[in-house]
Amino acid sequence: xxxxxxxxxxxxxxxxxxxxxxxxxxxxxxxxxxxxxxxxxxxxxxxxxxxxxxxxxxxxxxxxxxxxxxxxxxxxxxxxxxxxxxxxxxxxxxxxxxxxxxxxxxxxxxxxxxxxxxxxxxxxxxxxxxxxxxxxxxxxxxxxxxxxxxxxxxxxxxxxxxxxxxxxxxxxxxxxxxxxxxxxxxxxxxxxxxxxxxxxxxxxxxxxxxxxxxxxxxxxxxxxxxxxxxxxxxxxxxxxxxxxxxxxxxxxxxxxxxxxxxxxxxxxxxxxxxxxxxxxxxxxxxxxxxxxxxxxxxxxxxxxxxxxxxxxxxxxxxxxxxxxxxxxxxxxxxxxxxxxxxxxxxxxxxxxxxxxxxxxxxxxxxxxxxxxxxxxxxxxxxxxxxxxxxxxxxxxxxxxxxxxxxxxxxxxxxxxxxxxxxxxxxxxxxxxxxxxxxxxxxx
Amino acid sequence: xxxxxxxxxxxxxxxxxxxxxxxxxxxxxxxxxxxxxxxxxxxxxxxxxxxxxxxxxxxxxxxxxxxxxxxxxxxxxxxxxxxxxxxxxxxxxxxxxxxxxxxxxxxxxxxxxxxxxxxxxxxxxxxxxxxxxxxxxxxxxxxxxxxxxxxxxxxxxxxxxxxxxxxxxxxxxxxxxxxxxxxxxxxxxxxxxxxxxxxxxxxxxxxxxxxxxxxxxxxxxxxxxxxxxxxxxxxxxxxxxxxxxxxxxxxxxxxxxxxxxxxxxxxxxxxxxxxxxxxxxxxxxxxxxxxxxxxxxxxxxxxxxxxxxxxxxxxxxxxxxxxxxxxxxxxxxxxxxxxxxxxxxxxxxxxxxxxxxxxxxxxxxxxxxxxxxxxxxxxxxxxxxxxxxxxxxxxxxxxxxxxxxxxxxxxxxxxxxxxxxxxxxxxxxxxxxxxxxxxxxxx
Numbered sequence: 001x002x003x004x005x006x007x008x009x010x011x012x013x014x015x016x017x018x019x020x021x022x023x024x025x026x027x028x029x030x031x032x033x034x035x036x037x038x039x040x041x042x043x044x045x046x047x048x049x050x051x052x053x054x055x056x057x058x059x060x061x062x063x064x065x066x067x068x069x070x071x072x073x074x075x076x077x078x079x080x081x082x083x084x085x086x087x088x089x090x091x092x093x094x095x096x097x098x099x100x101x102x103x104x105x106x107x108x109x110x111x112x113x114x115x116x117x118x119x120x121x122x123x124x125x126x127x128x129x130x131x132x133x134x135x136x137x138x139x140x141x142x143x144x145x146x147x148x149x150x151x152x153x154x155x156x157x158x159x160x161x162x163x164x165x166x167x168x169x170x171x172x173x174x175x176x177x178x179x180x181x182x183x184x185x186x187x188x189x190x191x192x193x194x195x196x197x198x199x200x201x202x203x204x205x206x207x208x209x210x211x212x213x214x215x216x217x218x219x220x221x222x223x224x225x226x227x228x229x230x231x232x233x234x235x236x237x238x239x240x241x242x243x244x245x246x247x248x249x250x251x252x253x254x255x256x257x258x259x260x261x262x263x264x265x266x267x268x269x270x271x272x273x274x275x276x277x278x279x280x281x282x283x284x285x286x287x288x289x290x291x292x293x294x295x296x297x298x299x300x301x302x303x304x305x306x307x308x309x310x311x312x313x314x315x316x317x318x319x320x321x322x323x324x325x326x327x328x329x330x331x332x333x334x335x336x337x338x339x340x341x342x343x344x345x346x347x348x349x350x351x352x353x354x355x356x357x358x359x360x361x362x363x364x365x366x367x368x369x370x371x372x373x374x375x376x377x378x379x380x381x382x383x384x385x386x387x388x389x390x391x392x393x394x395x396x397x398x399x400x401x402x403x404x405x406x407x408x409x410x411x412x413x414x415x416x417x418x419x420x421x422x423x424x425x426x427x428x429x430x431x432x433x434x435x436x437x438x439x440x441x442x443x
Numbered sequence: 444x445x446x447x448x449x450x451x452x453x454x455x456x457x458x459x460x461x462x463x464x465x466x467x468x469x470x471x472x473x474x475x476x477x478x479x480x481x482x483x484x485x486x487x488x489x490x491x492x493x494x495x496x497x498x499x500x501x502x503x504x505x506x507x508x509x510x511x512x513x514x515x516x517x518x519x520x521x522x523x524x525x526x527x528x529x530x531x532x533x534x535x536x537x538x539x540x541x542x543x544x545x546x547x548x549x550x551x552x553x554x555x556x557x558x559x560x561x562x563x564x565x566x567x568x569x570x571x572x573x574x575x576x577x578x579x580x581x582x583x584x585x586x587x588x589x590x591x592x593x594x595x596x597x598x599x600x601x602x603x604x605x606x607x608x609x610x611x612x613x614x615x616x617x618x619x620x621x622x623x624x625x626x627x628x629x630x631x632x633x634x635x636x637x638x639x640x641x642x643x644x645x646x647x648x649x650x651x652x653x654x655x656x657x658x659x660x661x662x663x664x665x666x667x668x669x670x671x672x673x674x675x676x677x678x679x680x681x682x683x684x685x686x687x688x689x690x691x692x693x694x695x696x697x698x699x700x701x702x703x704x705x706x707x708x709x710x711x712x713x714x715x716x717x718x719x720x721x722x723x724x725x726x727x728x729x730x731x732x733x734x735x736x737x738x739x740x741x742x743x744x745x746x747x748x749x750x751x752x753x754x755x756x757x758x759x760x761x762x763x764x765x766x767x768x769x770x771x772x773x774x775x776x777x778x779x780x781x782x783x784x785x786x787x788x789x790x791x792x793x794x795x796x797x798x799x800x801x802x803x804x805x806x807x808x809x810x811x812x813x814x815x816x817x818x819x820x821x822x823x824x825x826x827x828x829x830x831x832x833x834x835x836x837x838x839x840x841x842x843x844x845x846x847x848x849x850x851x852x853x854x855x856x857x858x859x860x861x862x863x864x865x866x867x868x869x870x871x872x873x874x875x876x877x878x879x880x881x882x883x884x885x886x
Contacts, residue, residue, distance in 0.1 A: 026506065026509035026510050029510055030510065060529070063469065063529075063533065064532075064533065064536060066469035067469050067472055067473065067533050067536045067537045067540065068536045068537060068539060068540035069540075070539075070540070071536050071539075072535070072536060072539050074546070075532040075535045075536050075539075075546075075547050076532070076536075078528060078531075078532045078547055078549070079528070079529055079532040079533065079536075081528075082525035082528045082529050085521060085522070085524075085525045085528075086503070086506075086522055086525050088521075089507075089518040089519070089521045089522040090506065090507065090510050090522065092515065092518045093507060093510045093511045093514050093515060093518050093519075093522075094510045094511060096511060096513075096514075096515050096518070097510065097511035097512075097513070103517070103518075104518055104521055106521070106602075109600070109601075130599070156573070157552070158552075159549075
């Protein structure tokens with residue numbers, strides 16, 4: 001525990017985060033407030049982080065688009081941040097109505113400072129002074145998620161936003177700064193599943209998953225939680241629980257998993273339909289070409305995912321890479337002059353791509369997973385265009401219209417519907433009476 | 444000119460304020476941006492103050508009401524302030540789209556500090572450093588109206604709002620702080636009229652009106668401009684122009700009017716339907732009673748307008764006063780125990796009241812206006828319940844359903860439809876070639 005929290009040491013401190021769909025209207029806000037009040041009644045201290053209500057962020061983006069196609073990033077951040085200001089104050093008011101002392105704080109008021117990278121700012125630090133003094137005063141603190149302020153000097157503080165899903169990051173960062181006992185992410189699903197339950201009817205909820213596995217799932221398209229937030233939790237040893245805001249059920253814990261190596265090697269599947277492929281055909285095979293292609297993309301903020309270079313003939317190669325579809329038009333605009341200048345034969349693009357991934361910490365120690373994956377896809381008639389791997393993940397790019405077929409085939413091939421047996425260490429913990437899942441990790 | 448503005452001394456500086464209906468949707472925002480761009484093209488510096496879009500403030504209030512009937516004032520201010528954050532950024536974006544450098548600033552960023560009186564904060568000061576540095580950098584500065592920040596220490600800054608029509612106050616205060624040449628208030632009407640043109644078809648637009656007259660009109664119900672803002676302009680010698688945001692026509696100037704004493708003595712009429720009357724019957728006529736009645740009302744933020752005490756008999760009097768209708772329920776709740784405690788006979792209330800006023804700086808020097816007013820109302824069959832006067836105003840409380848009849852009768856009785864003849868001093872100014880109306884006053 002930090003010195004700052006000394007006075008409250010004996011109490012538990014939980015950070016709860018509610019996403020946009022959980023607070024989409026007045027009714028749901030009141031329901032969330034009731035839930036917060038129940039938690040509060042257990043006697044612990046509480047900090048709540050909220051996203052904007054429902055589709056507010058998209059509506060504000062649409063409003064900006066109706067004014068100009070090319071919004072200034074600084075102005076856009078100031079605009080978008082209002083969504084969380086609104087929801088934070090409304091949740092606070094709903095708590096007041098229940099007789100629970102509460103106060104809404106903007107990102108700036110909550111002491112969250114970021115770099116100046118509008119639209120995808122990174123948290124530089126949290127000064128929890130104000131949050132702690134409000135907790136001391138007996139209030140539930142409602143923090144506007146997704147935002148912070150970049151400060152050069154007090155007269156030049158600017159509102160910044162953390163990018164899509166940034167409220168998860170806010171919640172975990174606040175939990176880390178306050179050394180909270182738990183960071184609960186309330187969502188419209190019950191937790192983390194072996195695959196998207198909308199695609200796979202017998203997808204199974206995982207009771208626990210390691211940070212590393214969750215990061216891979218998030219990065220490969222599982223939309224329940226942001227990879228950045230998971231990473232932040234990992235670095236700061238924050239125990240994260242993903243759970244439903246509509247049902248009172250245990251969720252999935254994301255934490256150090258001491259048993260990770262002993263588990264079923266594939267923990268879950270992720271898929272992502274937001275993939276476009278760009279291929280530069282007959283690229284001259286000489287030093288500096290990759291830099292000439294990828295430097296201007298990075299500068300323009302295009303996130304390049306997988307890059308594959310095929311061995312060529314006659315001193316040329318083909319260079320393929322994947323990006324999100326939203327970046328495709330920009331990427332073509334940037335690369336067209338470069339393609340001409342460097343003498344590539346042509347640039348081809350495919351915007352109807354997707355990727356499916358198997359993820360599991362055990363994959364790195366056991367061979368044969370790749371071949372089982374390829375076999376399952378081949379058997380289901382799914383053509384693999386690009387393969388990429390990490391230590392705990394294998395990803396295949398496929399045509400978008402084959403996603404469902406692929407995910408179902410893989411779920412079956414790895415028998416993910418079968419519950420994982422309790423491992424020896426876990427059995428011991430259960431017998432010891434500790435609800436291993438709900439106490440703070442020793443890590 | 445202040446030292447702060449020295450570098451820009453040679454240039455003109457205009458503050459323009461656009462109200463909610465002027466920027467109610469993307470289309471209107473683009474039109475307002477085009478207007479700003481035109482003004483900007485004339486070469487002067489520009490600061491623009493905006494209200495929230497259309498009915499945003501009312502919608503946010505409704506949202507808060509749907510959560511709780513008794514919103515916390517601090518949270519409500521933080522909620523409402525988002526409306527102007529949004530409109531300011533959108534106007535800025537629309538200017539960018541026209542190639543005009545611009546930047547949106549929140550009240551806090553614009554250096555506007557207030558007292559801590561949520562919901563009706565008063566501006567304590569403006570530190571124009573940031574605004575000036577943005578002007579220096581060649582930008583049009585868009586300031587979110589209606590708001591400021593109350594600062595105890597940097598960790599405890601809170602968003603405050605200035606109350607209804609507060610954007611007018613922001614505009615005039617910013618104009619004063621920057622020693623602007625003019626503060627233009629763009630509205631959905633063409634200027635200040637002799638009476639509400641919706642009630643009186645031959646109501647006439649005034650080319651110029653004095654601060655004092657405008658304040659009285661505003662306080663008596665003319666909704667074009669806030670009385671507070673006019674007062675602030677008066678104290679700081681800010682020339683204010685009220686004009687249409689939809690038509691390119693000269694508006695009404697509010698400024699020191701050296702000819703005010705020579706003009707037609709009644710300049711305009713105002714009416715206000717938002718009046719409720721409370722009468723305390725048979726009030727014991729002893730010291731301290733008025734204090735016992737009005738102190739708790741003041742404490743509860745009830746604005747008491749006119750107070751009339753009728754001479755009584757048997758040591759008691761009747762005490763009547765007017766308030767806005769929204770305060771009636773609260774007032775009854777507060778006074779009921781006091782009525783019992785102090786031994787009044789009863790409390791009666793009437794929520795269907797209104798007031799009509801005649802306003803003109805000349806009234807104070809010439810007798811007979813009151814009797815002409817009462818005669819006109821009597822002739823039209825309008826019963827007067829309470830009369831109150833100031834040096835330049837006479838107000839009659841009447842039944843609400845007689846407002847139109849009363850206003851038309853008074854407009855006719857004082858021949859307000861007839862243009863005022865140019866006075867000798869004005870003729871000289873015209874002949875001198877100066878468009879007396881559009882230059883800065885010497886005051």
